[in-house]
Amino acid sequence: MAELETVIGIETHAQLNTRTKMFCGCSLSFGKEPNTQTCPVCTGHPGVLPVANAEAIEKSLRIAVALNCEIAPITRFDRKNYYYPDLPKNYQISQNYDNLGVKGHMDLDVDGVTKRIRIHNMHMEEDAGKLTHPESSNADFSLVDLNRTGTPLAEIVTEPDFRSVDEVRVYMETLRSILLYIDASDCKMEQGSLRFEASISMRPVGQKEFGSRVEIKNLNSMKAVVGALEHEEKRQKELLASGGKQDPETRLWDEVRCKTSVMRSKEGAADYRYFPEPDLPPIHISQEWLDRVKAAMPELPRERRRRFIDEYGLPAYDAGVLVEDRAMADFFEATVGLVGDAKTVSNWVMVEVMRRLNEQGIVISDLKVTPENLAGLLRLLKNKTINQTVAKEVFADMIESGEEPEKIVERKGLKQISDGGAIEEVVRKVLDANPKAVEDFKAGKKNAQQFIIGQVMRETKGKANPGMVVKLLKDLLG
Amino acid sequence: MPDSRLKTARELRDLIADRELSAVEVTGQFLDRIEQVDSRLKAFVTVDPDGALRRAEQIDKQIASGETVGPLAGVPIAVKDNMCTRGLLTTCSSKILKNYVPPYDATVVSRINDAGAVVVGKTNLDEFAMGSSTENSAFETTRNPWDLERVPGGSSGGSAAAVSACEAPLALGSDTGGSIRQPASLCGVTGMKPTYGLVSRYGLVAFASSLDQIGPFARTVEDCALLLSVISGHDPLDSTSADLPTPNYLAHLDEPINPLRIGVPQEYFAEGIDPEVEAAVREAIAVYEKLGAEIVEISLPHTKYAVAVYYVVATAEASSNLARYDGVHYGYRTDRESDLVEMFCRSREEGFGAEVKRRIMLGAYALSSGYYDAYYLKASRVRSIMRADFDEAFKQVDVIACPTSPTAAFRIGEKTADPLQMYLSDIYTISANLAGNPGITLPCGFTRDNLPIGLQLMGTSFDEENLLRVAQMYQKETDFHLREARL
Numbered sequence: 031m032a033e034l035e036t037v038i039g040i041e042t043h044a045q046l047n048t049r050t051k052m053f054c055g056c057s058l059s060f061g062k063e064p065n066t067q068t069c070p071v072c073t074g075h076p077g078v079l080p081v082a083n084a085e086a087i088e089k090s091l092r093i094a095v096a097l098n099c100e101i102a103p104i105t106r107f108d109r110k111n112y113y114y115p116d117l118p119k120n121y122q123i124s125q126n127y128d129n130l131g132v133k134g135h136m137d138l139d140v141d142g143v144t145k146r147i148r149i150h151n152m153h154m155e156e157d158a159g160k161l162t163h164p165e166s167s168n169a170d171f172s173l174v175d176l177n178r179t180g181t182p183l184a185e186i187v188t189e190p191d192f193r194s195v196d197e198v199r200v201y202m203e204t205l206r207s208i209l210l211y212i213d214a215s216d217c218k219m220e221q222g223s224l225r226f227e228a229s230i231s232m233r234p235v236g237q238k239e240f241g242s243r244v245e246i247k248n249l250n251s252m253k254a255v256v257g258a259l260e261h262e263e264k265r266q267k268e269l270l271a272s273g274g275k276q277d278p279e280t281r282l283w284d285e286v287r288c289k290t291s292v293m294r295s296k297e298g299a300a301d302y303r304y305f306p307e308p309d310l311p312p313i314h315i316s317q318e319w320l321d322r323v324k325a326a327m328p329e330l331p332r333e334r335r336r337r338f339i340d341e342y343g344l345p346a347y348d349a350g351v352l353v354e355d356r357a358m359a360d361f362f363e364a365t366v367g368l369v370g371d372a373k374t375v376s377n378w379v380m381v382e383v384m385r386r387l388n389e390q391g392i393v394i395s396d397l398k399v400t401p402e403n404l405a406g407l408l409r410l411l412k413n414k415t416i417n418q419t420v421a422k423e424v425f426a427d428m429i430e431s432g433e434e435p436e437k438i439v440e441r442k443g444l445k446q447i448s449d450g451g452a453i454e455e456v457v458r459k460v461l462d463a464n465p466k467a468v469e470d471f472k473a474g475k476k477n478a479q480q481f482i483i484g485q486v487m488r489e490t491k492g493k494a495n496p497g498m499v500v501k502l503l504k505d506l507l508g
Numbered sequence: 509m510p511d512s513r514l515k516t517a518r519e520l521r522d523l524i525a526d527r528e529l530s531a532v533e534v535t536g537q538f539l540d541r542i543e544q545v546d547s548r549l550k551a552f553v554t555v556d557p558d559g560a561l562r563r564a565e566q567i568d569k570q571i572a573s574g575e576t577v578g579p580l581a582g583v584p585i586a587v588k589d590n591m592c593t594r595g596l597l598t599t600c601s602s603k604i605l606k607n608y609v610p611p612y613d614a615t616v617v618s619r620i621n622d623a624g625a626v627v628v629g630k631t632n633l634d635e636f637a638m639g640s641s642t643e644n645s646a647f648e649t650t651r652n653p654w655d656l657e658r659v660p661g662g663s664s665g666g667s668a669a670a671v672s673a674c675e676a677p678l679a680l681g682s683d684t685g686g687s688i689r690q691p692a693s694l695c696g697v698t699g700m701k702p703t704y705g706l707v708s709r710y711g712l713v714a715f716a717s718s719l720d721q722i723g724p725f726a727r728t729v730e731d732c733a734l735l736l737s738v739i740s741g742h743d744p745l746d747s748t749s750a751d752l753p754t755p756n757y758l759a760h761l762d763e764p765i766n767p768l769r770i771g772v773p774q775e776y777f778a779e780g781i782d783p784e785v786e787a788a789v790r791e792a793i794a795v796y797e798k799l800g801a802e803i804v805e806i807s808l809p810h811t812k813y814a815v816a817v818y819y820v821v822a823t824a825e826a827s828s829n830l831a832r833y834d835g836v837h838y839g840y841r842t843d844r845e846s847d848l849v850e851m852f853c854r855s856r857e858e859g860f861g862a863e864v865k866r867r868i869m870l871g872a873y874a875l876s877s878g879y880y881d882a883y884y885l886k887a888s889r890v891r892s893i894m895r896a897d898f899d900e901a902f903k904q905v906d907v908i909a910c911p912t913s914p915t916a917a918f919r920i921g922e923k924t925a926d927p928l929q930m931y932l933s934d935i936y937t938i939s940a941n942l943a944g945n946p947g948i949t950l951p952c953g954f955t956r957d958n959l960p961i962g963l964q965l966m967g968t969s970f971d972e973e974n975l976l977r978v979a980q981m982y983q984k985e986t987d988f989h990l991r992e993a994r995l
Binding site: 070073074075076079080082115118120121174301303304305308309310311 | 598717880
């Protein structure tokens with residue numbers, strides 16, 4: 031049997047983090063009491079009309095630009111007609127004929143190789159509500175919560191350009207990071223503000239026609255996407271290898287059992303009877319508007335990572351970690367701007383800063399420490415006013431109080447002791463009190479030096495200049 | 509106490525503001541009238557005496573304490589039952605909404621309330637505004653005050669009959685293919701469809717989104733101008749409402765237009781028109797000629813496609829607009845359901861009348877895959893061509909004059925056997941909806957059987973001020989609009 035090639039396409043729905051819903055003034059937030067965040071418009075009462083959310087259009091435009099799409103000079107909404115209880119009007123206001131962005135692309139770095147994924151289109155639409163089906167199978171009802179109805183969505187559809195599950199993983203991470211960078215969505219998959227759907231098929235290598243497409247639903251995390259696709263890839267390969275035939279299908283991913291099962295066969299595409307939304311006028315995207323959006327685009331993560339490697343000489347891994355969160359990368363760059371020494375700054379940010387953020391479950395904007403503060407601390411270290419141990423102590427204080435490091439050092443009297451005489455006095459005292467250690471040191475036992483230095487630090491409350499201590503020991507003990 | 513019934517809204521408002529009459533007295537008189545005649549007329553679906561008198565009392569109090577009150581203060585008004593009134597049943601004359609009480613007011617309702625008007629009740633219509641006779645109402649067929657065995661026209665039959673029978677001096681209706689103008693013509697009152705976009709549609713239960721407009725019914729052009737001034741103007745809740753401030757159509761109403769060129773479209777006087785109707789309309793046009801107007805023969809060459817285009821575009825939009833009536837969130841839900849799809853289907857099967865179902869099916873078909881280009885898209889393109897017809901015509905003339913309806917009121921049941929026959933009743937009104945232009949109908953005569961005949965005037969988009977002035981010229985010369993039906 032000819033070798034099989036995996037072909038995957040990904041459809042993403044991102045909820046935009048706007049102040050209000052796509053077509054009405056209801057606010058957005060997750061986890062409210064059912065049916066409390068609604069109004070006659072988003073619940074489709076008789077007589078209501080939609081009004082397009084300008085902020086949503088602006089953020090959608092940002093997404094289209096970030097994905098290198100061709101932007102429609104006139105973009106329109108269309109009605110997608112189908113019946114379902116989570117869709118109160120029984121039509122969704124979406125886009126079909128004049129999508130906001132088409133023919134875009136995203137470049138990914140997959141194991142050192144650049145892979146370009148083409149974006150078929152990016153368009154705007156409104157979200158539906160949520161249905162809850164009771165556990166018991168004899169229940170003759172389902173519950174409808176319309177809080178989510180009308181939430182602005184950006185839908186991003188790729189061409190079937192993925193050839194491995196790993197590429198999909200990188201795509202999801204990259205897309206998520208872009209959406210966060212341009213402040214279009216809060217991308218919380220666990221809250222449903224970022225959702226992925228995957229389609230996968232197999233074909234013999236070299237064949238032009240695609241194989242039968244299998245759509246996978248119920249992917250609630252990136253891990254699920256990867257797991258489901260790997261499972262599907264294996265299942266389809268085995269099916270085809272054993273002479274079986276794959277029909278176009280929709281399959282449901284079971285997170286617990288880690289397998290997919292048929293939901294329905296894709297016999298014919300549903301007829302959504304798309305037609306232009308008569309209640310909303312077309313949107314003219316002027317060149318001025320587009321230029322403004324382009325000018326306001328931040329440096330995107332991939333470009334920024336490259337620049338961190340080139341400009342600051344950071345290793346790829348470090349650069350990757352720093353650019354993941356835009357605010358973190360901003361913090362890093364601001365600090366480097368003040369004190370230079372990118373590598374040291376990067377270590378402090380990646381270790382000390384990030385540890386605190388994780389411990390306290392906060393984001394960098396919540397941190398009391400500013401780039402100025404951190405720069406100040408590193409300057410004190412650099413000119414040896416304090417040593418590494420003290421620096422960490424001062425940093426802990428800065429986290430608590432937001433006080434400037436110079437003030438803390440002053441207040442607590444933490445300046446490094448670099449007075450040769452003072453150090454010698456303490457060293458001699460320690461040596462006299464620990465004759466065994468002296469013997470071990472002379473015998474070459476590594477631990478002895480650490481022990482003696484430790485004792486000196488204890489005596490000086492950590493303030494002794496460690497370099498000087500080591501030198502002095504060498505001088506005194508050989 | 510002077511009889512309020514024959515006074516115009518403007519007169520009533522001034523009498524109430526001057527405290528010569530109280531709003532409560534006036535409202536009481538109209539409520540009495542409704543009680544007296546409506547069991548025979550069936551113009552109202554819901555009458556709200558308590559709400560009306562409470563509002564009237566409020567107005568009287570405000571006037572007594574010297575507060576300024578609005579231009580409709582104390583004037584009773586009837587509202588077609590497809591416009592949402594908070595807390596008051598809004599049924600669209602359909603079984604599927606027979607228990608629907610809206611949680612909000614339509615914008616036009618807010619505006620008339622703010623202007624001090626007293627809503628006396630909700631009037632009957634063809635179900636979901638689909639029809640030309642009010643026979644499609646799921647409840648009752650409203651009668652024509654001029655002959656109770658005849659239809660009042662539709663779909664705003666209830667509003668037209670209410671004003672005609674003096675149950676209220678003003679009424680609001682909606683016009684998608686002629687649903688204000690045709691019943692106004694058949695009932696001998698003045699009715700107007702504004703330019704598409706002049707009046708907010710927020711709160712008007714949608715039939716065809718790109719065609720629907722709300723407009724006034726009254727006994728005089730002046731009262732129409734008064735009511736139109738209150739309800740017009742930009743509404744941020746309706747993205748299709750024109751970005752224009754609320755105008756004052758009374759300011760120059762009595763100033764005649766001179767010179768005036770009136771276009772008479774040859775296509776509107778071809779076959780199908782009743783000879784008595786034609787005669788009355790031509791006489792009306794002659795009145796303008798006597799006033800110095802130049803009468804110009806014009807052509808609106810694509811008129812013959814109007815009904816076909818309308819029944820593709822309107823039904824397509826309706827099939828989508830009416831999808832929400834599914835028994836899930838509000839309105840009628842069947843009790844014979846076994847699963848979701850069955851619940852949807854049975855609720856709609858049982859809740860909708862035959863004409864509504866007919867149009868939904870037509871519309872869904874026109875939008876379906878494989879047919880969208882041939883029907884909906886094609887119809888939209890023809891619509892643009894028809895708009896161009898009007899633009900061309902208005903280069904040569906200021907106003908277009910023609911019949912409103914090819915016949916006077918027909919008998920109940922006369923046209924129900926053949927829906928297509930019924931559709932043709934709208935032949936003279938539909939083009940204005942497709943093109944977006946405003947149109948007004950004025951009583952211009954009576955048939956041998958004493959049935960009203962209407963003259964229609966159509967104007968350029970957003971030029972209601974001049975259209976009303978031209979209309980006013982006619983009502984100053986004639987008194988057809990002052991005649992009263994004997995009930």
